[in-house]
Amino acid sequence: MVSRTAMAVWVGRAAELGALAAAVEGLACGNGAALWIEGEAGIGKTALVARGLAPARAAGYQVLTGFAEPLTRRTPLQAILDLVRICPRSPDPRRARIAIALRERRLGPGEPAADRAAEIELVAGLVAELCVAGPTVLALDDVQHLDETSFLLWQRLLRVADELPLLLITTCRPAPRRRELCALRAAVLRHGNSVLSLAPLTEPEAAELVRGLAGQLPERVRELAMGNPLFLRELAEAARFDGLARLPAALVERLVPEGSVEVLRMAAVLGEAFAVTEVLALTRTAAAELAPVLREAVDAGILLDRGSHLEFRYPLIRQALYDALPTALRAALHREAAQVLAATGGDLPRVAGQLLAAGQPGDAWAREWLAAQATVLVGRAPELAIELLTRDVEHAPAPDEHGAILLLALAWAELSAGRYEQAVPRARHGVAVAPRAGQRAEMCFVLARSLFGLGRGTEAVTAVRQMLSRNDLPVIWRSRLLASLAMFQRAGAGEVEAAEHSATQALHLAESAGDPFGTAYALIVLWANCSVRRDHGTALATVDRALAELRTGGEHADLRAYAEDARLLTLQNLDRWAEAAQAPVAGVSAAVLRYWLGRWSEALAELGPALADFSHAGLRDPGPALCRHGVSALIAARRDHREAAEEHLRAGAALPITTAGDRENRDFLVLARSVLLEQDGEPRAALALLAELLLARRPGEMSLSHQWLPDLLRLATELAEPDLALAALTACRAEAGAETTPGRAGVALQRCQGLFDRDPGPLRAAVEHYRAVGAAVDLAASLEDLAVVLAIGGEPGQAREALHEAVTRYRECAAEWDIRRAEGRLREHGVRRGVRGRRGGREVSGWDALTRTELRIADLVADGQSTPGIAAGLYLSPRTVQTHISHILAKLGVRSRVEIAGEVFRRREGAEVG
Template structure:
């Protein structure tokens, strides 16, 4: 197998002694993990200790068995000098390179190289790559057991740490042994959080100094005989650090100071190096001066380096370095790692690097950056050298940053921002350069969610921009930054100012008009004005032949018509937007937003199967076209599944959203609204299932989020409804009425579907004798139903409210018949409950009992324990019970029968050997949702691995496949 698909232990960049001393208990832990891996059981191990204590060597020694039994071993080492490179160590560890013969790895590399930020929503490119890397490991584990090692993890970049965390979450489900090797004392918060998380779900091994017996054994192995008293005393000064012991004893051997009996002359002590750096210099002293200088130059390039890069920096042909490279390998300073070279131990590079004066290092980094740039090296390699040089202001560097800004922004926005700001903080003689740098910086800050800084830099760029394209784009950045920061009025003012500019290019005029329509709806709620602006934007977009502005304008029209409840027109607008966008990957974010909008509208039209079909299609989009929509996709699915009564699946979607929110986050949610919806749906389900501790936790988290924007209000309805439900459960129905009444009056331009919650308001208000609140709820529902085109969900809710208020079984029968015909099942169950209570109140006990049984049957399928209690109590007050059928047994919580239909299908697919990404593709789920289902299966079956799941699924046969 090629080096791109298997990173053999024989080429690992670590020091692995032939004979091991001590560490028996620690090695036993690692050997046990390797043994479990062979049985399909994954685990997480964190190895920590001071530099040179033997962490990497011990891991390598333990993994020999893994290599020999056919496991894939992937090893990457983070580098302090270049820790700002996004995903750097993980890309290296997983061998993701453009030239990889593995198409999966090549595809990820191409994505990172070629992708550009979008216009509609900020692209989280690193987040997409994280998903792709986790999926790559998942697929690799399906092919064969895999070990992933991240050495010097304390230097890993933030995105790589998140990949490690995500793999740690998945390790219990896969034949994956995940090992982090960490030097103690770095103090990074993210690393501390990872270490704490490992302690909860895995094993932490802390390596201390070797004891005196083990040090003596190590020295004996090095010199071939037991050490004498002087040598023993000297070795003790290494404080039990095996690397220091090895280097210092090796220095004695090179100087021929160790006698045949292992004795050391006392007079020799004055010449013995007492530090690792001194020992290393002593080792370098035996090398030719040219070779030693080459090695010091190599330390500028990081822990791993290519001979071609070293040759470029030294300005010599690569062939002239052959002898020097061989000398360093023979001296045990450098090892070969695939197509690259690596320092045998990070401390070797660190000592060489820090042995040079800081001013010299800075100058050499600057020269290295220029040399690499002139050879056309990867811009990120050049950028790393420029950052290390910390010498802004040179003409060539400023010009290079200006020329490559767009590439750097796409691949490493954090690095791009630092380089751009460094150059801009110095006087720039060339205004064109300053303009280019400002444009790139403003664009990048916006994509990173740093809105205030983006607005400031955009204004600076507008003061300089002479090129119309740059001028227009900076207006776009400024207005989006202001709006995203909550300054709606100034955002509208900025857009109007831009539209008044006579030189505004036609394409940007169309885009800014489309943006203005969105702002008008959100800020003033003037739907007519927003419609007029959107139609103007659509015409301008058609004239400019710009897909983006046309689709954006159509989405504006979808939104305003949805607010008006003209869902038929809204669907035509969103479908036209999708037709305009077609399959263009440049506007992937707007396309996924449009698909979510289509799902929403199909729900309002009660075309539930078509809504599911659209959601499934949305999830067929490849990961690189569905990056920033992972969270919204899960929330869209959860809301749909809630109304359909598939609450287990809805909770799996919501749990998947939280995978990145545990212990460590990378980007997180930039807006409050989606997180309100996440907590609201979860709180509603858990409270209806009488799981109050979980419901209260979600309510606390959701209610702590301030409602400051129209988006916040539109996403808070589930949260408020769940809050009202818990108040009712706590015996405070008056509070429930007050909470639900707060949703009665929608603000101008607000989308919130209040009719969904009004029947409950009528029911509770009547229970407490608040007739005026019940009447107000009916009137509000009638208003929504009157606006609804065509009559659908609001009309059915109106009938239900009317039936409750007037105690009219006919109106409730009409609503129930409607839900039986078109769905969904959750409001059907509630309507049947209301009908049963109304019938019982009018004395029709026989029909009331039949309807009660149907309602309870539906509630049981949802697991709605609280609803069952409530309806039985309502009917009991009228003397109606379920009769001979009695109560159903509670749903099992353990064993095969506890699995949901979806979980059984997942189990069957695991038995077929499918990977998580493949299961996600086949079931139209997100990869993280499948991972959540697998976690639930393991818990219910009390199992530890997918191998055990597969055996159980095969034992159940057809029952597993059918769900």
């Protein structure tokens, strides 16, 4: 963070400096923290941080500072990449590798921007490694300019700051308040950290500051500064020499060396920070001639030398230099700067930013450059791309060849950003005016996907059919549109047979054209059909074939992620949990997996921060969002976290359910609501809710009702509803019978049969199966049901044993409601667990409180492995590993990774002595 508002005299801020000092001192003990510093421009935020971090620098800590500016908001992660010094030319091989990996992530043709989760984890992993090396400070100025992805990354770091020797400092102006900004500020407070609001200096403090600057300002003039230290300083200096009327010009004339004014005006066009090579090209000046001019500006304190670039020390000075240029000249210079940057290999978002500032839509060179770079620009800086493309497209409603490319890129960008309402008319226009058949077909592809995203599936199908009726379609786009049609037919209307026909046609055409995207897209529809029919063996072979196509193509990140999720679901359906646990997935799919494996804290970590903080492009569609809120709600309900469960249920209820895909993703929400109804003493309402969901699966839906049917049968049996109990058993028998390869439904049938017949035999078989495959949640529930059946059959001893194991496993998930329900069911039959050592099974602190995964991670921490290294070795996400480390810290009563290592070493020594 550059001290752009540094004061020659320090006045006030004692309390704020004390908070900074305490945070820096905590780093020495391995305690991380976060500070949020807010106040208007010039109020002294940056100066406060610079002064407060002096002890950290003196102690040899890693202190990395940076700032965000308006242009970085349009470029995902750019401000934070600059902050942590990630660039391809970094002397640090780790940083260089990350920079290259980020640049290699590109959009494949025919798909929206990829999920940014991988980029976030790469950068977060680097920060974790820096913290392993020693206490680290990340200080970021002007976070109000951050892009959405950077907000997510900063939240990611905030959640682990107290587990690492990491101090996060952000400064922010108070308004305007974006939603993400408010969420980040709230998260700082929620994690127990400090928000420092810098108020204006009082009148006595303002007078003291001016006196310290050897200046004199009348009280009425000081009031103009409204207690702002920067304004006071500049007013005092300007008043001494030039008077107030000519403040901006006077500041330039007084502070900027005369010989560098014109060069700095050109530099001001480039932005607050710029490379020397960019100024050389823009001014057409030789390096030898420009060097002394820039050196003079650095010596005068106007510019700061940041190594790879120069930076204006005071935004006020840069703005004064910029404003002195005539408007027409500024536009021409921005246009020229864009051309110069493009010719010298400048970063695409910087070139685009200059074109945007030039305000010259329709410029021939600009359109040609944008047409060539639009696809990459949309992936790198979607917001900037949308703004620039919108201006150019709306300037020329009847597109030429370049215009058609720009219109297509804009439609894709709007689709990728979830702006379906804007993408629909844009794509319709493109279908009507695009000069080439392939462009019209691609526009139709975007149109249909946007309509489907709005829940207008019938219109999407109509649009695709109209395009398919044309005779001039390229084979590739005919196959992709057919695959898209098949997807809508199955996921929208549940028309499996029609989808099968369309997907088969699409597959043949895509294979004949050698199109990996079209081939994989068609195969994924066929996978879905196999899953609906419960032909999981064929489904697995089909999705594996799709993944092979996508790996060969080397692109299409979105579709590849979708295929990985599909494969994970099929492995779960086949009860291949160990293999599923190693799948390279994250987010909602990983959370569902970890739910069934009984790793609920990991599941919640995968789902991200609290509702107020959450924003993610991949969850703008209803399906994944329904599932996300459902898993979160069900875990919260089973853990007796009523408020959190209801919050997620409210959020889920606000989402539309219009397609088969939506209905497939609502089951966790329904189960969570049923649990709350049971807790409220309304089991019949819970039963009716489950029956409505599970006994009315519509044709074409993939909904995996068998995983919940034992819950329905349990309630029906307890409430003496034999017809519903029989209906649940019959439905489960049909599910199991449909499985061409025995899988989860068959084992669920054993549970249902055992409950229905009160026969412990099938339940024991189910318990042994779940124990063998590692399905922890199903195992605990089957043990509970087995205990009830044994108690009814007059075997209280065996019932007590089964109950004890069930409760122990529930406690590993912190499933307090399940423990109460299980004990209540057995109490009705005269069976109680009794006391076995410490009541409740697992300890809550000390080594005995750690789960098997936590023990393993503690050992790896002691061995010096980084968070990313542990994550890779255990097939977990770095976020999940950090969650485990947090639990280890709490259970062992230690404050840092170093202390974890010490505890591990002491434990190992004790074991050797023993």
